[in-house]
Amino acid sequence: MSVGLEKTERVEDIPHTDANSERLCIQSCESGEQDSFKDLKLASQTILETLQQNGRSKCPKCLSSRMFYCYSCCLLVDGVNSDEIPQVKLPLKIDIIKHPNETDGKSTAVHAKLLARDDVNIYTYPCMPDNEEEKHEVVVVFPGPKSISFEDLPMHLSKLANEKSNLLKYSSKNIHSHEASLTLEGPEHKRAKYDDKDQGRTEEQDVGETKTKISPLKRVIFIDSTWNQTNKIITDERLQELLHVELRTRKTCFWRGQKGKPDTYLATIEAIYYFLVDYHRLLLKENYNGEYDNLLFFYSFMYRLINKAKLAAGKLN
Numbered sequence: 001m002s003v004g005l006e007k008t009e010r011v012e013d014i015p016h017t018d019a020n021s022e023r024l025c026i027q028s029c030e031s032g033e034q035d036s037f038k039d040l041k042l043a044s045q046t047i048l049e050t051l052q053q054n055g056r057s058k059c060p061k062c063l064s065s066r067m068f069y070c071y072s073c074c075l076l077v078d079g080v081n082s083d084e085i086p087q088v089k090l091p092l093k094i095d096i097i098k099h100p101n102e103t104d105g106k107s108t109a110v111h112a113k114l115l116a117r118d119d120v121n122i123y124t125y126p127c128m129p130d131n132e133e134e135k136h137e138v139v140v141v142f143p144g145p146k147s148i149s150f151e152d153l154p155m156h157l158s159k160l161a162n163e164k165s166n167l168l169k170y171s172s173k174n175i176h177s178h179e180a181s182l183t184l185e186g187p188e189h190k191r192a193k194y195d196d197k198d199q200g201r202t203e204e205q206d207v208g209e210t211k212t213k214i215s216p217l218k219r220v221i222f223i224d225s226t227w228n229q230t231n232k233i234i235t236d237e238r239l240q241e242l243l244h245v246e247l248r249t250r251k252t253c254f255w256r257g258q259k260g261k262p263d264t265y266l267a268t269i270e271a272i273y274y275f276l277v278d279y280h281r282l283l284l285k286e287n288y289n290g291e292y293d294n295l296l297f298f299y300s301f302m303y304r305l306i307n308k309a310k311l312a313a314g315k316l317n
């Protein structure tokens, strides 16, 4: 079920610099207020209302009886066309690594796959995506002792990119001096070697220029597992070389609270959503206008359903 962040400080103690981040649910979760998601820009949820009123339908593949989608097959139930469900275009690829013992029905990872099918892939551990990109192009979202805060991410990414760029320059000079030219490809490399304008530049000038460059991330990895099971995945050597990032100031609305865990441990879909909102605003430096809100299409609907049921049962004030 969950990924996200570990609470090291009280959320109220952390100054919010992000007005949008507060609009979602931070206070309303605590008070049990029903409409935590009222400010989201969501597609019409009429189809979900209809499905819910009609009761369960069948999964077109495994024929199991399901409400909105089949969490085992990652498919919408019979009778629902994919164009009745919003599709979100993401600014990067998302890989979700699922623990094999994680109960599919409790996971919200499938929401991401259904709502952004071109950009999301789900793997069952020990299967993992190949990390083919450069180290400054991929991060893992996970709260742990070696995790950095999102706010520090640009600095760390630019540091990694600089290291890479300096390494390239170093190899370029070495190769040049050994007259082994044209063995490395890439316009940057060639320019470093052959462009006359570059001659006479100092090392400091080059480093100064690269410092300001932050290339956008290509991929983000999330771990979909109960907190007790994540350790095995996060300590896997294939994830050790990558930057680990945590989202420290978000609170969960998840209705399946985990015993003994703080409310800043997010459900997977919440972690993905919050990560993207922060990424959009802090790294891409663009105004956020609800571009990824539909990732919470199922989540917000289910949250309201559960709250309604709890209210009816007298479990909420």
Ligand SMILES: [Zn+2]
Pocket (backbone or CB within 6 Å): 059, 060, 061, 062, 063, 064, 070, 071, 072, 073, 074, 075
């Ligand atoms: Zn199925």
